[in-house]
Structures are given as structure tokens and as C-alpha cells.
Amino acid sequence: MSAQAEPKQPPSSPVETGTAMTDLTKPVVAADGAGAPSAQPHGANRVEPKVTTTDVKVFYGSSEALHGIQTEIPANQVTALIGPSGCGKSTFLRCLNRMNDTIEGARVTGKILMDGEDIYDKSLDVVLLRARVGMVFQKPNPFPKSIFENIAYGPRIHGLAKSKGELADIVERSLKRAGLWDEVKDRLKEPGTGLSGGQQQRLCIARAIAVSPEVILMDEPCSALDPIATARIEELIDELRRNYTIVIVTHSMQQAARVSQKTCFFHLGDLVEEGDTDQIFTNPRDKRTQDYITGRFG
Amino acid sequence: MNTVWLAIVVLVAMGFAYQFGTQASRRAAVSSATKLHSLPGHYGMLVALWLGIPALAVILLFALFGDTVVRSLVMGALPPDILALPQAELLTVMQRIQALASGFGVLGEPAAYELSAAERLRTLQTTRDLALVAGVAAAAAAGLVFALRRISPSLRARNEVEAVVKILLIGCSTVAILTTVGIVMSLVGETLRFFSYVSPVDFFFGTVWNPRFVTVGSGSADGYGLLPLLWGTVLIAAIAMLVSLPVGLMIAIYMAEYAPPKLRAVAKPLIEILAGVPTIVYGFFALTIAGPALSGAGALVGLDIRATSALTAGVVMGIMIIPFISSLSDDIITQVPRTMRDGSLGLGATRSETIKRVVLPAALPGIVGAFLLAVSRAIGETMIVVLAAGNAPVLQPNPFESVSTVTVTIVKQLTGDIDFASPQSLVAFALGLTLFVLTLGLNVLALYIVRKYREQYE
Ligand SMILES: Nc1ncnc2c1ncn2[C@@H]1O[C@H](COP(=O)(O)OP(=O)(O)O)[C@@H](O)[C@H]1O
Ligand SMILES: [Mg+2]
Numbered sequence: 001m002s003a004q005a006e007p008k009q010p011p012s013s014p015v016e017t018g019t020a021m022t023d024l025t026k027p028v029v030a031a032d033g034a035g036a037p038s039a040q041p042h043g044a045n046r047v048e049p050k051v052t053t054t055d056v057k058v059f060y061g062s063s064e065a066l067h068g069i070q071t072e073i074p075a076n077q078v079t080a081l082i083g084p085s086g087c088g089k090s091t092f093l094r095c096l097n098r099m100n101d102t103i104e105g106a107r108v109t110g111k112i113l114m115d116g117e118d119i120y121d122k123s124l125d126v127v128l129l130r131a132r133v134g135m136v137f138q139k140p141n142p143f144p145k146s147i148f149e150n151i152a153y154g155p156r157i158h159g160l161a162k163s164k165g166e167l168a169d170i171v172e173r174s175l176k177r178a179g180l181w182d183e184v185k186d187r188l189k190e191p192g193t194g195l196s197g198g199q200q201q202r203l204c205i206a207r208a209i210a211v212s213p214e215v216i217l218m219d220e221p222c223s224a225l226d227p228i229a230t231a232r233i234e235e236l237i238d239e240l241r242r243n244y245t246i247v248i249v250t251h252s253m254q255q256a257a258r259v260s261q262k263t264c265f266f267h268l269g270d271l272v273e274e275g276d277t278d279q280i281f282t283n284p285r286d287k288r289t290q291d292y293i294t295g296r297f298g
Numbered sequence: 299m300n301t302v303w304l305a306i307v308v309l310v311a312m313g314f315a316y317q318f319g320t321q322a323s324r325r326a327a328v329s330s331a332t333k334l335h336s337l338p339g340h341y342g343m344l345v346a347l348w349l350g351i352p353a354l355a356v357i358l359l360f361a362l363f364g365d366t367v368v369r370s371l372v373m374g375a376l377p378p379d380i381l382a383l384p385q386a387e388l389l390t391v392m393q394r395i396q397a398l399a400s401g402f403g404v405l406g407e408p409a410a411y412e413l414s415a416a417e418r419l420r421t422l423q424t425t426r427d428l429a430l431v432a433g434v435a436a437a438a439a440a441g442l443v444f445a446l447r448r449i450s451p452s453l454r455a456r457n458e459v460e461a462v463v464k465i466l467l468i469g470c471s472t473v474a475i476l477t478t479v480g481i482v483m484s485l486v487g488e489t490l491r492f493f494s495y496v497s498p499v500d501f502f503f504g505t506v507w508n509p510r511f512v513t514v515g516s517g518s519a520d521g522y523g524l525l526p527l528l529w530g531t532v533l534i535a536a537i538a539m540l541v542s543l544p545v546g547l548m549i550a551i552y553m554a555e556y557a558p559p560k561l562r563a564v565a566k567p568l569i570e571i572l573a574g575v576p577t578i579v580y581g582f583f584a585l586t587i588a589g590p591a592l593s594g595a596g597a598l599v600g601l602d603i604r605a606t607s608a609l610t611a612g613v614v615m616g617i618m619i620i621p622f623i624s625s626l627s628d629d630i631i632t633q634v635p636r637t638m639r640d641g642s643l644g645l646g647a648t649r650s651e652t653i654k655r656v657v658l659p660a661a662l663p664g665i666v667g668a669f670l671l672a673v674s675r676a677i678g679e680t681m682i683v684v685l686a687a688g689n690a691p692v693l694q695p696n697p698f699e700s701v702s703t704v705t706v707t708i709v710k711q712l713t714g715d716i717d718f719a720s721p722q723s724l725v726a727f728a729l730g731l732t733l734f735v736l737t738l739g740l741n742v743l744a745l746y747i748v749r750k751y752r753e754q755y756e
Contacts, residue, residue, distance in 0.1 A: 102643055104559070130646035137644070141637035144660045153655070154645040204641070211645060 050075035050215060050245040051096060056110035058091050058100060065091045067269045068110065073215070073262075078237060078246045080256035080277065083266035084292065089249040092266070093217050096247065097133035098126050114215070131158050134208030136218040140200035142192035142207075147184050150192040150203055151175060154211035170210055178206035179236050198229025205236065209244075216240065218248040222255065234259050253293055257281050265289045300427060301361055304434055308353045312346040315442055319345025322449050336456035344455045347462050348445035352437035360430045368422045375418055377411050395419055485734065488727035495721035496522045501728060507691035507702070509711070509722050522725055524732065526693040530608065530701035534683060535676035537612025537697060538619055543669060545616075546623025553624070554631040555653055566628070573621040577681040584614035584686035596698065603698040606688035612697070615682050619672050626671070630664035631657060667748035674740040678733060680705040704729050 049072035058066040066088045073079050073096075081089040091100070098119065100106040112119050119129055131154070142150050151171040154160075161167035171188070175181040180202045184195070192203050201221055208216055218237070222230040237246060237259045250256050256263055257277060264274040265286070273286045284290045323341035327334045334341070372395065373381070380391060391412070394404045398416035408416075449455075493501070504523020549569065553562055589605035592613065596603030603609060634657050642652040658665075688700025691707065711726040718724070 097644065099640065099644060102640070127646045127648060130644060135640075135644035137637055137640060139637055141635070141641040143638065143641065143656050153642070153647075157645065157647050157651055157655075207641075207645065 047074035047077060049073060050114065052111075052113045053095070054111040054113075056092070056095055056108065056112060058088070058095060059107040059109075060103070061105045065269055066095075069271045071264060071271055071274055073245060073247055075245050076241055076243075077261040078241050078248060078259050079262045079264065080260035081247065081249045081264050081266060082251075082253065082256050082292070083272075085251075087266040088269045089266050090219050093135075093219055093247060093249055096215065096217055097130050097135055099130075099135065101126065127158075131211045132213055133215045133217060134211065134213035136201070136204050136208055136216065136221050138220045139224050140197055140204050142195070142200050142203050144191065144193055146189050147175075147192045147195070147203065148188040150207050151210045154207060158211055160211065174206040174210040177209050177240070178202045179232065179239075180206055196229070198225050198232060201225060201229070201233060202236065205233075205240075209240075213244065215245045215247065218246065220249050220251060223251060230255070253281070253295075265292065267292070300430075301357055304431065305354065305357055308350055308357070308434065308438065311353075311438060312350040315349040315445075316342035316346040318442075318446065319343070319449065322446055323451075323455070326449050327451050330451055332451045334451045335454050336459075340455035340459050341449055341453070343459045344453075345442065345445040345449070347459065348441040349438045350441075351462075352441045353434045356433045356437045357430070360426070360433070364426050364430070368419065368426055371422055372415055372419045376415060380411065399423070482731075482734070485727055485731045488724055489731045492721055492724035492728045495724065501725075505693050507707070509725060522721070524704075524729070526691045527702060527704045527707050527729070528732075529693055530687065530691065531677055531703040531705070533608045533697055533701060534612045534615060534687060534703060535673055537609060538615035538676045539669070539673060541613055541616025542619040542623050542672065546620045546672075547627055547665070549620070549624035550627035550631055551653060551658075553628045555649070555657070566625070569621050570625055571621075572618070573625070575618075577618060577679060578685075580614050580618050581681045581685035584610050584682055588614050589686060601698060604688060604700055606686055606700055608687060608697040608699065608701045611683045611687040611701075614686060615676055615679055618679070618682065619676060622675065623668055623672050626668035627661070627665050630661045630668065633664070634660045663747050663750060667744040670740050670744035670747070674737040674744070677740075678705065678737050680709060684709060704733050708733075 051073040053069055053071050056066060056069040057064060069092055081092060083089055094100045094103075095108055095112060096114075096119075098108075100108055108120065114129075114132070118124070143153060145153070148171055151174050152161075152167055155167060155170050161170055172181065172185075175184060180199060183199060184203075192200065195203060201224075205216070205221075222233050225233065234255065237248065240246060241261075248256075248260065260277045262274065263277045263280040265272050265280065265284075265288075267288050273280065273284060273289045275285075280289065281293060284293060320338045320342035322345070323334055323338045369392070373392070376391075381388070383391070394408070395412055395415045396419065397404050398408055398412060399419040404412075500520070501522050502524050504520070505525050506521055506523045507526045508521035510521055553566060553569075557565065585606070589607075589610040592607075592610055593603045593605045638656055638660060639652055642656045643649070647655070683703045683706050687703060687706060689702045689706055689710070690700035691702035692699075694701075708726045708729050711723050711729075716723045
């Protein structure tokens with residue numbers, strides 16, 4: 001819970017994340033000032049929401065997997081989604097970058113606003129949305145290409161680099177941010193699949209960072225990793241929150257408590273309880289939340 | 299016939315032995331009040347095997363050596379002056395004796411020694427049959443008794459049965475392998491004979507195909523050049539691949555990535571039906587439709603295309619190979635994990651970018667493997683080329699002209715009035731061996747590549 005004791009990070013001025021700028025110029029912390037401790041009840045947090053969802057329902061065919069989710073994802077914080085398997089955490093996460101569009105038969109209703117803009121609006125380009133909202137998956141999934149090419153993939157697709165040198169810069173910067181640069185700088189030409197599991201996952205994070213997203217979604221990013229690799233990723237997440245808004249699905253209560261500032265508890269397709277991580281873990285209001293975090297079901 | 303009936307009897311007996319063994323093991327368990335090591339069925343199986351294997355082995359021995367033994371016994375009793383006859387005449391004598399023994403008449407008056415030998419043959423044959431039945435019965439009984447006496451709850455029947463099953467399976471695969479070896483050996487033998495007429499250099503590097511009769515060592519081995527045939531084969535295979543690879547790959551991509559499941563369920567089998575059409579039917583198609591159509595199309599743009607040409611054969615063969623490529627590639631593309639696609643889509647890549655930059659590169663080794671397998675099919679294909687290529691074994695570069703291929707030439711050299719000792723027909727074996735080595739090499743390469751690709755996603 002060390003993260004909890006720290007003051008909320010105000011967005012550090014000039015960040016190199018191109019598109020992230022638009023948002024980061026807005027005032028993120030309100031009257032209370034930057035030093036406000038986060039251990040306040042939810043609502044007094046007063047962090048500008050990055051994403052707001054209203055009555056979001058998801059249908060797979062005719063079965064409803066999410067029953068009207070209403071929540072806010074605060075900017076430059078880590079929001080943890082917890083809950084028993086099959087409760088719809090991944091489904092909700094996939095709504096935020098419209099990855100549900102790629103699933104046969106999936107349908108999303110309701111409203112999701114990102115910086116006040118409806119991401120399900122017809123005029124919105126999914127390709128650009130996914131550049132703004134990066135995703136890291138449960139199992140590390142590097143492309144069967146070199147480490148360099150893995151990172152360069154996104155910038156190439158979005159035409160972010162005007163020259164080879166610029167591309168190399170992006171690759172280096174992304175790898176540094178993901179804390180992988182020192183381990184791979186001499187082997188950028190080797191296949192990404194040859195790295196260890198933890199390195200692969202950091203490669204995937206670097207790959208997501210390379211397109212300068214504003215939000216990074218992580219679906220159980222450590223579930224396939226050993227404890228040491230997990231610790232490294234958690235450290236990384238804590239650093240990344242300075243520049244990005246992060247939403248992480250996790251099965252580990254400890255992990256949620258360690259890395260997140262806000263926690264949402266899902267149960268059977270409903271958002272049962274949400275609030276500051278501290279409050280959720282020390283003083284849950286709902287009986288179901290209490291049962292879950294005390295390990296009565298899972 | 300005798301032997302077959304005996305074998306059937308043994309099999310029936312094995313069924314009974316199985317029952318015996320099962321019950322005996324149950325009794326043994328009850329009487330010693332301990333738990334059986336294996337299931338009762340395993341004991342039954344073991345008893346059946348102990349009965350069947352020795353009995354069948356005896357049958358096999360008699361089938362292999364019975365006749366030879368009887369024959370040599372009869373021959374041994376022939377008068378010495380007859381035995382001194384040349385091989386061919388001795389053979390005739392033996393045939394006469396056999397005919398007499400089985401009650402058929404022979405030309406002319408049978409000699410006294412022939413009659414007595416026939417009598418001897420008859421008794422020996424009866425003895426042999428009786429010995430066979432007795433031997434089988436003895437072997438079966440011995441096996442049965444031995445196995446039944448061994449039954450006790452501690453006998454590891456399951457392990458023994460498993461061992462026998464394994465040996466049986468090894469035996470079956472050995473048959474398949476030995477057959478392959480046999481085929482290759484026969485090809486090699488005939489090929490070596492061919493090379494005693496025509497030197498390998500003339501064969502492999504000759505540029506003229508016009509096989510005429512040559513005698514051993516006459517030196518005039520022109521007209522046995524492989525290159526024109528190889529050229530035709532390669533040309534047609536190349537045209538076939540030019541047709542089938544792009545179309546097959548596009549079909550595979552559509553089926554794997556875009557087609558809705560319902561359409562896929564209908565279209566995939568329909569495409570695979572193409573693969574089930576006998577190649578001779580493709581031959582008709584080439585001859586009656588594709589050839590004239592291509593020729594007509596050529597005339598429209600001022601090209602002189604023969605109806606039976608490398609182009610016709612290649613295009614139709616390409617059509618034949620399309621389902622082969624599409625279904626193999628489809629499997630390979632669907633094997634690329636979904637997480638890989640998600641990774642790319644999640645970065646904002648479009649579907650076609652994802653396919654082009656992630657899915658296809660990931661599937662490439664597998665697709666290359668499929669491609670090589672398809673090439674080896676194209677090289678070995680015969681019926682389409684027989685009908686559609688025009689059979690002109692000339693080394694010329696124009697695909698609109700007739701050519702001939704290795705396979706067509708093999709057919710040609712081995713049909714009609716042939717003498718298996720002449721180089722004209724022997725050359726077919728040399729051609730066959732060349733083809734075999736060529737396709738084998740391609741297949742090995744393809745399998746190697748496909749296997750390497752598989753390891754990637756372990
Ligand atoms: N692709 C899909 N097709 C149909 N149903 C799905 C699909 N993905 C998830 N579901 C269903 O939606 C519900 C929520 O799943 P998911 O979001 O994966 O849960 P979680 O990530 O919390 O374990 C589950 O009941 C699951 O069976
Ligand atoms: Mg999940």
C-alpha cells in the first residue's frame with residue numbers, strides 16, 4: 001500500500017507523449033491542491049475523470065454480460081478492476097478501446113466519454129481511438145518479429161516517425177520507459193519471442209507506449225509471470241501513472257492494493273462497489289465486496 | 299485354402315481362450331482372496347495371445363517352407379539320370395509330376411518314375427497337411443496350457459499385453475517402411491540396368507529426347523536426355539503455382555479472417571470438393587474447355603497459343619491445386635494465435651494491416667511448407683499433362699507451345715508393345731527414380747519447415 005501514502009502526482013509538465021498532451025494541459029487536480037492525500041472517500045478525490053461511462057451494457061449474442069455500468073476512470077491514476085472470474089472485467093476493459101468490436105456477436109450500448117468525447121460515436125475512427133487507448137494482454141503476445149520491429153510496429157502504422165532516426169528514438173524511449181532498454185539494447189535485432197515472460201510483457205507495454213497513448217488498459221498483465229517479474233511490472237505501472245491513465249484487471253487483491261488508487265469491484269456483470277482502493281480494502285460497504293476480498297468466494 | 303481355414307479356426311479358438319482366461323483369472327482371484335494385478339480382460343487377452351501366436355507362427359512356417367520341403371523330398375527320390383537333366387527340362391518333369399499327383403492328365407504316357415514320384419508327392423502332401431493341423435493344434439494347446447497355468451493374481455497381464463500390442467504395431471509400421479524400401483530398391487535396380495546402356499551423364503545432361511534402340515556398349519546413347527522432360531515438368535509446375543498460390547492464399551485469408559462462420563461452414567467443404575475430383579476429369583476439362591478457351595483468348599490479343607500446351611496444362615493443374623493450398627494455408631493461418639491479432643488490433647492496426655504485417659509473416663513458414671508440398675504434387679501429376687500438354691519433348695522456352703513432362707514420358711515408355719529389357723522401357727525407371735528423389739526432397743524440406751514453424755507457438 002506504499003503508493004497510497006504518496007501524494008497524487010500532478011501531471012509533470014512537458015511529457016514526450018505526443019497525443020497525451022491534449023489532455024495533460026487541462027487542470028487535473030482541483031482546489032485541494034496537489035498535495036491532497038488520496039485516502040479520502042471517493043468523490044472527494046476530485047481528480048478529473050479521463051473516461052466516464054454511463055449505463056454501459058454488453059451483449060454476447062442475446063446474453064447480457066454487463067448490466068449497465070456507471071463509473072469514472074480518473075486521469076493519471078491506476079484504476080483496478082477486481083471480481084470473480086466471468087464477472088465481466090475483461091468485457092468492460094474491452095469496451096474502453098472498442099476491442100469488443102472485433103468479437104463476433106458482441107454488442108455494446110450506453111455511453112462512454114473520453115475527455116468528453118463519445119468513443120462510440122459514428123464519426124470516431126476506431127484506429128485513432130486504439131492509438132489513444134493502448135492495451136496489454138493477459139499472456140505476453142509479442143509479434144514474431146525482432147524486438148525493434150515489435151516496438152516500431154505501432155509508430156509505423158500510425159506514421160508517427162518521419163525518419164529512421166526518429167523511429168529509432170521512439171523505440172529507445174519506449175523501451176526505456178518500460179524499463180527494458182538496458183536488458184535489450186544490444187539485441188534489438190533478435191526476435192521478441194526469445195525474451196523471458198516478464199521481459200516479453202514489458203516489451204508489450206513498451207509496444208503500447210510507443211504510439212503515445214493516453215490510457216493503457218491491462219488485462220491481468222501478471223497472471224502468466226513469476227513473482228519477481230510481477231514485482232517489476234508493478235513498479236513499472238506505478239511509474240507509468242505519471243504520464244498515463246491506467247486501468248488494470250487483476251485477480252490478485254494484493255496487487256490491486258499495491259498499485260491502484262481506485263478500485264472497482266465487479267460481480268455477475270454489475271459494478272457492485274467502487275471507491276478509493278484504501279476504502280475498498282479496509283472498509284467495504286457491500287457484503288459481496290467484503291466476502292470477495294476476504295476470500296470467501298473467488 | 300486349407301491354411302486360411304486353419305487360421306480362421308485359430309482365431310475362433312482365441313475367442314474361446316479369451317473367455318477361459320478371463321474366468322480363470324476371476325477364479326484365481328477368488329481362491330487366493332487377493333486383488334488381481336490387472337483387469338480380468340487382460341488375462342483373457344494374454345491367454346488368447348499365448349494360444350494364437352504360436353499357432354499362427356506354425357501356420358506361417360508351413361506356408362513359407364512346406365512346399366519347398368515337399369518338393370525337395372520328391373526331387374531327391376527321382377532317378378539320378380533324370381536329376382542330371384538341364385534345369386528347364388527338370389522343371390517340366392516336376393510340373394508333370396504335380397499334374398499327375400493332383401489327378402490331372404498329362405501329355406503322353408506317364409513314365410513309371412513319374413507315377414511313383416506323383417504317388418510320393420501325394421502322400422507327402424497329405425502328411426504335410428496332417429502335420430500342419432497337428433502342429434497348429436499342439437502349439438495352440440501348449441500355449442493355452444502354459445498361459446492358463448501362469449495365471450495368478452500377481453501376474454502382470456496388462457503389461458505383457460501392452461508389450462505384445464506394441465510389437466504388433468511396430469510390425470505393421472515395418473511393413474509400410476519395408477514396402478517403401480522395396481519400391482526404391484526395385485527402381486534402383488532397373489535404373490542401374492538402364493545406366494548400363496546409357497551413361498548417367500548422357501541421361502542427366504542430355505538435351506535431346508528421342509529414345510531409340512541401343513545395344514550395350516554401342517556408345518550411341520543420344521536421345522535419352524532428361525533435360526527437355528525436366529524443363530517441361532518445371533515449366534508446367536511453375537505455371538500451376540503461379541495460378542494456385544495467389545488464388546489459394548486469398549481464399550485461405552478470406553476463409554480464415556473474413557468469412558462469417560455460416561459461409562465458412564458451407565464454402566470450405568465446397569472448395570475441398572475440388573480436391574476430390576479425379577485428375578483425369580481435370581484432363582477432360584483441359585482438353586475440351588480450358589485449352590480451346592485459352593487458345594481463343596490468345597488469338598484475341600494476337601498470341602499464338604496451342605490448345606494443348608504448357609500453359610493449358612499448367613493453368614488446369616493450378617486449378618486442381620488451389621484447394622490443396624487454400625485448405626493447408628487456412629489451417630496454418632487459423633493456427634496463428636488470436637492474441638497475436640489482438641495485439642495488432644489493439645495498437646490501432648486495421649484488419650488488413652494486421653493480416654499483412656502480423657498474421658501472414660507469422661504463418662509464412664507454414665505457407666512455404668504448404669507451397670513446397672503443392673509443388674511436389676504438381677511435379678508428380680500425370681493425367682492432366684498426358685491429356686493437355688501436347689507431348690512434345692523439346693527444349694524450348696515458349697509456354698504457349700506443347701511440352702512433355704517426366705510423368706507423361708514414363709507412361710509413354712511403359713505402354714503399348716514393350717520389352718522390359720530394352721533401354722526404351724528401362725529409361726522409365728530412371729525417370730521414375732529421378733521424380734521420386736525430387737519429390738522426396740521437396741517433401742522433406744516442406745516437413746522440416748512446417749515443423750520448425752510449429753515449434754514457434756509451443
Ligand atoms: N467472446 C465471448 N463470447 C461470448 N461470451 C463471452 C465472451 N467473452 C466473455 N463472455 C462472457 O461474458 C462474461 C464475462 O466475461 P469476462 O469479461 O471475460 O469476465 P472476466 O474477465 O471478469 O473473467 C462471462 O460470462 C463470459 O462467459
Ligand atoms: Mg478476464
